[in-house]
Amino acid sequence: MVCTYHMPSVALTRVRRKALTLLPNQDFVTELLNQLNEPQRQAVTHTEGPVMIIAGAGAGKTRALTYRIAHLINKGADPFQILALTFTNKAAREMKERVMELIGHAEGRNVWMGTFHAVFAKILRIEGHHLGYPSNFTIYDTDDGKRLVKNIVNDLNLDAKTYPASFVLHRISSAKSNLFTPEDYLNNSEVRSNDQVAGKPMIGEIFKSYNARLKRADAMDFDDLLFNTNLLFRDFPEVLYKYQHKFNFILVDEYQDTNHAQYLILKKLAALHENICVVGDDAQSIYAFRGANIQNILNFKHDYPDHQLYRLEQNYRSTNVIVQASNKVIANNKDQIKKTIWTDKGEGELISLLRATSDNEEATLVVNSIFGYKMAKQLPNKHFVILYRTNAQSRTFEEALRKQNIAYRIYGGLSFYSRKEVKDILAYFRLVINHNDEEAFNRIINYPARGIGKTSIEKMIVLANDMNTSLWEIANTLGSLNSGLNRPTIARVEEFTTMIRSFAAQLATKDAYELAKHITSSVGLIKTLKEDDSPEGISRIENIEELLNAIKDFTEKEVDQDVEGIVAGPRQLNEFMSEVSLLTDADNDDPENTDYVSLMTIHAAKGLEFPYVYVVGLEENLFPSIQSLSARSDLEEERRLFYVAITRAEEKLTLSYAESRYRWGNLTMCEPSRFVEEIDPALIEKPRRAGFSSPAKSGQPHQAGNFVKLPSTPVTSPVQASPEDKLQLDNFEASDTVGLQNGMVVLHQKFGKGKVISVEGTGPNKKATVFFNGYGQKQLLLKFARLQILDE
DNA sequence: GATTGTGCCCTTTTT
């Protein structure tokens, strides 16, 4: 955990001003700088004034940042005065580790290093009272936000189909990222007419209510952390001055991904010293969908006319084949700053392209390829990563890896902290810490069941809305209100609030683990879960145990002293909770067992590198995604995403696609992605496919890159001959299985003889359900299955 | 009020 929040009572004014004991060590500095190339060295040693570093993929961006921090401290800068902002916890942690390696643990840990959200949350816990927030405010995640929007849509008697929670929330998020208040939103005629045209005129009203409900719950969503920080610095100059003064040196990673709110905060913070160094690559901007604004790179040039620009164009990561392929791909984008990325790492292996008939076969092919390389070259699992566009694609690879007994780890997806049972327990902790947290209240008031039903809760919510107060307040004054609840129900609600209060009373006296354990056992959740002895039920209990273990680790862990003057002591539950809300699954690495194949979305892979990279699911409508095809800017973002994907590879890049894939339980036809065609064919090895053999079964995996090629399969590069290829396939289907009917006996190259159960769909989507002896029922796309009719 | 059953939407991507 990088950015640790500590007790808010410890004010920043209790400064433990460190004497600058570390004298510049000339040998060390020289050695440090000798490890850099010329532009890197210039960027690192140019410490005063605004600096922008435009760095290509693999050009040593992180290295420049970490060395810069080390160099600053060596020159005598106080680590407490350095602020380094990243976009992911993982990036922040890695940077911190590298800085500590360079200059030692004692100094390195004092640098303020964390994600925008984590650092600003920390500041808001200390300063939020200026804006009317208590220091124990809750951070609502997307899930909480969606529930709240749903409730509001319901309360306003709006149609849930016209106002889907995720859509509304996205609009609200964009508005907040651009610093729109609900009032700004409602008064903006352009926005309003957009909503009007879209048939969703009430979004502004929902936004207004959403913000009011957040405030009432003493809660902020992710966007509020930025919005409110900006507000704080805008309206409270003395607070701004304090932090301007504190952060003498500001460093920002992945600057191309900053949104408008982040841009303005940075501008304000840096205004006093103007010692701001931003590092970015426009080609790797992949977060425009959540408000990132590449224009911020241009704004930087305008805001700081005397800035110095450094370009890092030498790629140290990848082979020439990979660098050339990525240059070619990104050249298709109109919007870009021209760069010439080069490497002297040597040509390297050609890019492999795997073509599979189905998503399952794609997974088998990829995993067999991994297995082959592992065996042939004796490589550890951690050299491999499988990258995909959407989280949903992980399943088939997971299964294939499990079959081959290869250790793997999935990043993202349904994260540990978003599992229902974990969220339930966390809701108890949240409510204990912040009684006004309504999402938590709603979640657990009747879970486990304590006889407080839906109608009772509805009545309380109506009361809360009428009196504009929190649910907690209503729950505590039910006896004196004309609530319409019956006496036994009121008694049960009172029992609940009394219990929560008794937990709260122990916040200060028990450490995080003791209290968490006490709450978990007192509320009877484990007991409820134990009644379910299915595998899922058992895994739920295990997850809760895992959560308690995590809290135990946290409690025992040494306090990271990155707030000045912090008093070490047993760590408490509210400290744990303030960290957990900004955590994602990727932040839970098990240090004991690190040798696994990684599976993650391309977004999650940004900033990482692996020797062997598999980019899978390269199909039109999946990658690029179907939503991106209507606007050029969206398509270009997808292309940048592809660029990010292929530039993760150090030695060997393998691309794959499937010709058919299950989506939403339906078999869909796929065409290879246009991105594959954008790579110079000379850089790609002839495509291979596994044909219809079943390699996983034999236990005899193929040698690296040596798949069975079936003579009957037309093997052509999709780059050169895909139309022709398709034509052949179409003809095949038309001539051979056009008259396929129920009850016919057919021959399949892999499954053998089978009987047709049903035929559905038309044209290229025509498919048959066939029962094969020994294989069972299969759904086959006629276009690919090449069924031979034996008998009628 | 709780439990079980049924239809409906879903899939971008993350802090």
Place this chain on the structure above:
DNA sequence: GGGCACAATC
């Protein structure tokens, strides 16, 4: 294929 909201039934 699966999770979740709503409906029907005890």
